[in-house]
Amino acid sequence: MLIENFRGVGIPLNIADGFTVTFRCVKDDELWTLWIHNPMEGKAFQFSDLFRQLIKDSFDNKMNETKYLKLLDEI
Numbered sequence: 001m002l003i004e005n006f007r008g009v010g011i012p013l014n015i016a017d018g019f020t021v022t023f024r025c026v027k028d029d030e031l032w033t034l035w036i037h038n039p040m041e042g043k044a045f046q047f048s049d050l051f052r053q054l055i056k057d058s059f060d061n062k063m064n065e066t067k068y069l070k071l072l073d074e075i
Helices: 042-059 065-074
Strands: 020-027 030-037
Touching: 020 042, 030 042, 042 065
Parallel strands: none
Antiparallel strands: 020 030
């Protein structure tokens, strides 16, 4: 849903800081990719924050599936 409905606003001229996120999904027989520089609001930011937390927790061996499902339901 995020990739299919995403609408970017403007084109940044100079990107010199921040971070980027890449979302991917498979729809039918296609791989869809959405690359966003500095997602600072909306669903892209919420998903980015959730997935970053999930990755951090997995490296620290602190996975909690219930926590992530609850956060996912809130998005």
